[in-house]
Amino acid sequence: MTAPTCPAFEGVLFFPVTPFTEAGEVDLDALSRHIASGVDAGPGGVFIACGTGEFHALELQEFGPIVRTAVEVVAGRVPVYAGAGGSVAQAKQFAVAAKEAGADGLLLLPPYLVEMPQAGLVAYVRDVAGASDLPVIVYNRNNARFIEASAIAVSKISNVIGFKDGTGDLDNVARIVHAVTNAMKGEAKDFLFFNGMPTAETTQQAYRAVGVPLYSSATFAFAPDLALAFYNALETGNAELTTALLREFFHPLVRLRDTVPGYAVSLVKAGVTFEGIPAGPVRPPLIMPTSDDLTKLRSIIDAGRAVLAAALAQAR
Template sequence: MLDGVLFFPVTPFTTSGEVDYDLLAAHIAKGVDAGPGGVFIACGTGEFHALEIEEFGKIVRTAVDITAGRVPVYAGAGGSVAQAKAFAASAKSNGADGILLLPPYLVTMPQAGLVNYTKAVAAASDLPLIVYNRGNARFDEASAVEVAQLPTVVGFKDGTGDLDQVGRIVRAVLDALEPSGKPFQFFNGLPTAEVSQQAYRAIGVTLYSSATFAFAPELALAFYQSMENGNDKLTAALLRDFFHPLVRLRDKVPGYAVSLIKAGVTMEGIEAGPVRPPLVDISAPHLEELTAIVAAGRAVLADELAVH
């Protein structure tokens, strides 16, 4: 079972667009040393959509080698059913501890089709699998219960923000699994999940993905601890001075949920390189804004330390 702040590394690219595995290793090592609860490699923040299978396998292997069993390593899988099965098999053969199942490619599907997609990928390896409820892969209560009962499905991650629906899914899944006692976890997977985590906690979703951890782990950890310890004043200050401004900047350009994180990683000393198309790198004025936002967040922590 996972706990703590979940680390979603970026995938560093060279200026010519190739994966820089040395910088990837350095990035993962720095993040794991900061103390996350798990590493989710080659997922949304890691530009899974832009990776081919050989790159993916090497990226997963790098994460597994650098992490060295200190925390679990989950890898992304998705796209067409054939691609998703191939990525799941590669994750297994390269030592991953689990899979985050990303949405199928493009198509809108009936609930039965979404369940069948999940079953097909789950059958491709015996790794624990977390389903991702977002985009065109939106579960209802019945389909969520059905996939939750698959032997290897261990979690449900939401990226829709539909708290009404998700709250009903949480209740339905927990009730269905109670007789068997099967462990199961729920995750908030919205971009910059910290800004919605108070609402998700209210419906029983205590885990979340933190893109911020990739470049400012001390801010991500401070927010997590403030939530866990009921430090409402620090939670509010971090939201007001760091996370809300970060979201405002993120929303200025589609794809900045990844581009800003890569820029932050570079800003903090590891050259993450450009994003791959169709994403775009952040502009110079936006980099200045990001720098100021991070400084403001760290000022909040400095004030907190001064008080205590």
């Protein structure tokens, strides 16, 4: 298998939700509108049916149409990567389904519940990566925690093209970035590093400092204006706007998110509905925000947009 070319991810990475009807069925029409609106705002890539998209709650028969819908709506404007994970057998089935649906690559999520030695983690990645020729980004989080040696081992798999961190262990991440970068010198492929922390904007300054330039943005799914403003402020060195957005929007959002397990998904879904696209409920075991928390979310979004309005007024 030849080494795939790394996609040119530039800008904020869009992780759509998966809209459901009130009856609990996948709502492909709402998904199409959601993705179209997001892509029109200008992300650097679309990651469909991943963590924010409730991959853990999807059946294989639902997954294919979801990925196909994303591919059709995006229409080649940016790369479309799809989630895969779970048991090795399940992950391989999802990898094949993503390929058949036209995805450009995979984000490999951890196996569920299982604790594993490093050699077993490498074998898991190798088996799933071998199920298709799609480029694979491995996700370092939860029970799938890499060290330098295992990160180097998976980076050598021909179609593994990236490493995404969701642990927040910057010491380990910095060592992995250094080790993999050195190990990949002279290889025929580039290798990408991503910040995959929930509400990644709050940690991206630190991740950039250790060589991780790319990040996923759950905020982009419901407030692309805020996500893009933060990204542009960070890229241009606008410390005043970066600080104001962190203070008024991102940090309050994190504080609300951390009050209930699963709010990292359900708050995003509520935010999408606020913006006019009915995203429906989350599937159990996640729960939707309480009415009080929905009110808090609206206030946080309003505060973030007030920061943008003030910045625009000042620039005139």
